[in-house]
Amino acid sequence: MRLMFLAPLLMPMTAEAFTARNGMTAVQTGPAEITVIHEVRRGDTDYWCAAGDFVQRVMGAPGNTRLWRASQKPRGAGDGIVFTLDKGKAAEGAGLSQFGSGPRDGSIPVSMAVGSFCRVIVPYFD
Template sequence: MRLFSLAVLLFPLPAMAFTAVNGMTARQISPTEIAVDNDLRRIETQYWCAAADFAQRVLGLPGKTRIWRATAKPRQAGEAIIFTLDPQNKAAKAGLSHFGSGPRDGSVSLAMAAQNYCLNEFPFFDR
């Protein structure tokens, strides 16, 4: 993880937003943080899907990489949800319950988020 953080610091952060498989917009806001824009029509797991999709397809991180929610609950109206790759930046009691699978630190693996939370999503197409 340290090598990843160092590599990101050496290169500028992408300025453009990324459209995830579920149509939500995600962008990198720091070396270890991903913001998923607010969308009132979406449920929380769809935000996790977008963050995981970004981390895998844009950052090229492996599926075993853990991700945490960094924005505390409840967030302000219209505010993006921030996710982090750094466990030190996780928000207290802001993770998802996973029925006993994986660590109980509020994190999910990118693969788990992509496979379970993006399950009912279809590729996004501009209309």
Template sequence: MRMIALLLLALPVPASAFTTRNGMEAAQTGPTEIAVAFHGGRTDTDYWCAAGDFAQRAMGLPVGTRLWRASPKPRGAGQGIAFTLDPARQAEGAGLSQWGSGPRDGAISIGAAVAGHCRVLLLFWQD
């Protein structure tokens, strides 16, 4: 399964890719798979934001839907990250550390991915 995730990330994201609220590109690559293309200078949490935003806005899924990382850690230089909605396809040990209540399965809800990992960018300019 890791090989499949790596092969998906080696391919360019389709032209029909969705631009997420943090400016990254995401696309559905299978019935339960989401690929977020590489974007320099971004942290892993930016990829979680993009995957959650894609699942919520492009796929129309409810905010309580669980999201797992399908790409093994560590992410290679120049590689994006694959995510899955299927717990059977998660990469072992690649999930997020969690605090508080709820399942400790390495997943977070797509609502938590967006609310907790999508940073608000404020742009200031002078006329």
């Protein structure tokens, strides 16, 4: 009986959730991995925004830090998206196409993720 009371204390602690400027939730799930929690009616760029915002404001990384998608496409129903700062953990063919200068490896700088993709979402009411 006493063990049941102590069980929650022995479970691993969950990462602290962060609310991005677009209202989505992101958590750090590894040394260089950020998971953005699934939300209905959100596009891929909303996930990139939340991951980039996390990297800038929580991790304190500069705007030129590269961000890759680590989750394979397509995303399953109800699944969030995992992003990484480690090029070696990038999912093949799951990044964004980018025009202009910079590497064509599916990554984008976090400043682009935040500056181009973060927008205030007005709640949708059924």
